[in-house]
Amino acid sequence: MTFAATVLTLYPEMFPGPLGVSLAGRALEEGKWSLDAVQIRDFAIDRHRTVDGTPAGGGAGMVLRADVLAAAVDFARSKYLPETGRGTVAEGDGGGVEAAVAAPQVASGLPAPLHHASHGPPPRSGEVLEDFPILAMTPRGAPLTQARVRALAAGPGVIILCGRFEGFDERIFAARPIEQVSIGDIVLSGGEPAALMLLDACIRLLPGVMGAASSGAEESFENGLLEYPHYTRPSEWEGRTIPEVLRSGDHAKIAAWRKAQSEIDTRLRRPDLWERHIGARVQSASGARHENEDQGK
Numbered sequence: 001m002t003f004a005a006t007v008l009t010l011y012p013e014m015f016p017g018p019l020g021v022s023l024a025g026r027a028l029e030e031g032k033w034s035l036d037a038v039q040i041r042d043f044a045i046d047r048h049r050t051v052d053g054t055p056a057g058g059g060a061g062m063v064l065r066a067d068v069l070a071a072a073v074d075f076a077r078s079k080y081l082p083e084t085g086r087g088t089v090a091e092g093d094g095g096g097v098e099a100a101v102a103a104p105q106v107a108s109g110l111p112a113p114l115h116h117a118s119h120g121p122p123p124r125s126g127e128v129l130e131d132f133p134i135l136a137m138t139p140r141g142a143p144l145t146q147a148r149v150r151a152l153a154a155g156p157g158v159i160i161l162c163g164r165f166e167g168f169d170e171r172i173f174a175a176r177p178i179e180q181v182s183i184g185d186i187v188l189s190g191g192e193p194a195a196l197m198l199l200d201a202c203i204r205l206l207p208g209v210m211g212a213a214s215s216g217a218e219e220s221f222e223n224g225l226l227e228y229p230h231y232t233r234p235s236e237w238e239g240r241t242i243p244e245v246l247r248s249g250d251h252a253k254i255a256a257w258r259k260a261q262s263e264i265d266t267r268l269r270r271p272d273l274w275e276r277h278i279g280a281r282v283q284s285a286s287g288a289r290h291e292n293e294d295q296g297k
Contacts, residue, residue: 003033003206004132004157006076007195008069010051010164012037012117014192020119024200027209028119035119035199036079040064043071052165061166069161069172073134076159080132134178135198136161136168137191141180144198146221148181152198153205160198162191224277225266228258 007015015037016028027033041049045067052062135158152158161168161178172178183194204210231242245257267274 001156002031003153003155003202004036004080005033005199005202006036006038006079006157006159007162007192007199008038008040008072008076008160009162009190009192009195010040011162011190011192012039015117015196016119017196019196019199019203023209024203027203027206030208032206032208033203035117037117038072038076040068040072043068043075045071055166059166063166064163064168066169066171066175069168070175073159073161073172073176073178077132077134080157131156132159134159134161134176135181136163136173136178137183137194137198138163138167138180139182139185139187140167141182144181144183144201146201149198149201150205153202158199158202160191160195162195164190221273224273224280225262226270226273228261229265 009015016025016035019025019035020028024033028035041051044050050065051068052064055061055063132155133152137160173180181194181198183197188194231246235242235247243257245253248254263274266277
């Protein structure tokens, strides 16, 4: 199954970028995932192809227009509607927009994008639309987590909306089912680098992309903790040696050491993760205790 990614951006030439090399690039060539970078400006409704406006209430910068963004989003969604000639975007999303599929036209009646870069096999129409979440990259969004990445990678694909300037007209989030996502407490010049990061995190988890399926199992955040430290040859370097336990050949001791180091590093470096981990562990133990009590054990 090909993971289909559609990126809505003012800079489609930024894609695939770093995703065109290494593991992601090889997977793209092999058809394990596909990429369609769509130019948002192609959905502007005036001859100047305007995509932004001044902030209501005043202030610095410009804001991406909701009508232009909605037209771009509707076009992207139309690609995944059943191949029946015409289909209706999922009800209850605030849009109720109809979109042509055989010859895509956006809701505003504009033609399909004139400038976009497609890589890999074409997106697959006929998928269940709700399986293609729409993510807007914004520092105002919910923090991206490894659990969310795994859920995205397990699906058929994703639509990513990249912001610029001062961000999005807030009405787009009321009118369309868009999930706002943040990659951290930082501000970038645009959503494109964040989209590249999100896609890289998803692509590496696709079947057959990493050399060994187990490579993604014991990593930071997979079990709520940071990963344990690693070492390799030479056994001694600048007077520093590999911990003796890792050279012992005792797999039980090695596993215990790695678990302890993971907990120590998480507690010292990411107290926020440690608190959540402890809370989850206490809650799990409490739940097991109550279950045993209910069963009279």
